[in-house]
Amino acid sequence: MATRDIRELLKEQAFFQGLGEETIAFISGCGSNVHFEADRFIFHEGEPADCFYVIRSGRVALEVHGADRGSLVLDIVGEGDIVGASWLFPPYRWEFDARAVEEVSAVRLDATCLRAKCEEDPRLGYEMMKRVAEIMRRRMQSARMRLLDLYGHGRAG
């Protein structure tokens, strides 16, 4: 798919809202259009985090598994969400599995390429960091609240 089309796809995504036309054009150079069939793994824990995904359609389960616990879903993300933050932080390695729950279309952004562009252009780097940080903040807050097992306590009926 041509860079021009990737640019159009990225412009539609909330994650990139507020970035200038030129910046999006710049990022598009790192992007490719990908599809995953239902139940296919997008990546596995421990593999190099050399990219991240912006979901255009479909849902993705972030999972971790242990033989003694089975496979556990940490989170499910969908259209407009991004999958993966490990590409921004050394040692650039996935910390969980990502599985397509249903057919998924996404834009894959090459991390090596994007990291280089962020280093090159600190303003872009800061913008990317802000956006990823906001998503991580939201997910961490949710994880903290879930840790409290709120529904498991309180009212008897």
Place this chain on the structure above:
Amino acid sequence: MVGPADMSGPMTPRIFRVASKRRETADTVTLAFDPLEGPQIELRPGQFDMLYAFGIGEVPISMSGMSEGSVLHTVRAVGAVTRAIYDAGEGDVFGMRGPYGNGWGLEDHPGADVLIVAGGIGLAPLRPAIEHVLAHRELHGKLSVLIGARSPELLIFQDDIARWQARLDAQVRVTIDVAPSEWRGAVGLVTELIPRVSFDPGRTVALVCGPEIMMRAVATDLMDLGVASDQIRISMERNMKCAIGHCGHCQFGPEFVCKDGPIFPYERVESLMRVREV
């Protein structure tokens, strides 16, 4: 040619009596066992016995220590057999056969710093390793013990932990997931304790026991700090019916957890642990 059959079959238990019982948590107890007759079973830290509850069944349980000549087993009530053991009183009898498995193998690392990481009841098989290092302090480098539990009331061996924490020659840290406001210790995943203790990654042997997801996370962090993957030992668990490599249930890739393990260098199992349903 094939030799004559051993008179006592490898699946035949001997009878042991419960000498004493200590409650650890709401669902976990530590029992001390003595043989009705014959010698005590001699286990190395990390080895396990098969415990048989009359007419109910048999389960593999790690040795959690020795006390006045008795073998200690710490059991969490999760199924029919462990429930029967949990419900036992002093004087009750159980079948037992062992020892099985390979043990932690601390003796292979003389002088090394010892880093012990336990999650939940995973502390049970590590307790004899900790006691061993404390009893032979001169044979080992720095000792660090990192313990994670879901909440303070789910911590096993609380008296032991207090005793270990009082030692000046060990760094013992406890962290929990969910804390009541009176908790004064650390809150967070056990991996967060790793940077808080001092050890030399190049000459450290790490013994890790807990849920698989935790052991993977610990091993990954240790490797990032420079601990070699063959210096990280983890304790695997699988279904077991025989403990002697016959029943096939405990297979983990090419390994029989019962006889090749239950302790494995992380290097040997890392890739298998990442694959589901192995």
Place this chain on the structure above:
Amino acid sequence: MHRSFGRKEKKLPEAVIDLEGLQALLDSLTIRGYTVLGPTVRDGAIVYDEIAGVNDLPAGWTDEQDAATYRLTRRDDSALFGYAVGPHSWKKYLFPPQTLLWKARRSSGAFEVEEAAPQGGPYAFLGVRGCELAAIHIQDRVFLGEHPDPTYADRRSNAFIIAVNCSTPAGTCFCVSMGTGPRAGPGFDLSLTEILEGDRHAFTVDVGSERGEELLSALPHMPATTEDERSAEAVIERAAGAMGRSMDTDGIKELLYGNREHPRWDDVAQRCLSCTNCTLVCPTCFCSTVEDTTDLTGDNAERWRSWDSCFTLDFSELGGNNVRTTTRGRYRQWMTHKLASWIDQFDTSGCVGCGRCITWCPVGIDITEEVAAIRETQEGSRHGDT
């Protein structure tokens, strides 16, 4: 020049016996206290059971086998061993489907355990194929290691093994690929090759042990001639060329270890019923479970061991979960164990190429085909990038 098939070095057969000699062989074994077990026709299949004499053998029968297909048909001769293998293997005698391990009785606040003494036998196995003898050797490595199994050790050490070199491989056979046949050996007491030439019906006899030698000397027999040797070799050579299937075992351990996420496992999981047939008919599958029981008084307990299968869900039960929840995971475990991890565990493949798992799979899953499919399309593009 003759090629030698199978593992044993070719050597001259020592003797020739006729049908009368074969009957005398069975009689001698009975007189020596053996229960003689061999192939016989029952319920439309050739099975292993107690046999009284030559008349109980499947004279003139053969088996047509293919994936999910087994059918007995008549031969145009009166061969006694003119077929491959049926659903049974000798495993059922050496490692019985159910074994009482011990009994326990509660008494005055304690209990006593009474070991179950090994029972059954001694057995004489007649008609052991090369693949089956190999399978017995493979199970030896499981059950006669550091902790010998009393029943297996007892039955195995007392078993008298009469191999019969295969003359008629089935459509599902691939022993040549696995290096286990069609020539049987070593490890037999006596090994026969059935020769049918015109009106002549005879067996060349190879001796593999002292007790085999001793038994042969008590039978009416003739020394084997060069002609006999040539006839026997021709039988084995013909069989070696008549394999219905083959498996490329080159680097098979690395192949399967390296392809645990291959999409073919999803494909086979669509077909596999997890019915456990393959593991039950397999002559090397050794997995078992134990069952602890009590009587109604609760004072008498028993422990039984029975065959189990890695295709059952609770086989991998762990702390209330099951490790292998999917058919994909269970089929992968079975095949990867059989063909790859077995090599690490026991220094041998777990597959002898007998073809039973192919024949008796109700949906015709073919282990040779599954290996070939993985080999053809190895890892590389499992990330679904377009």
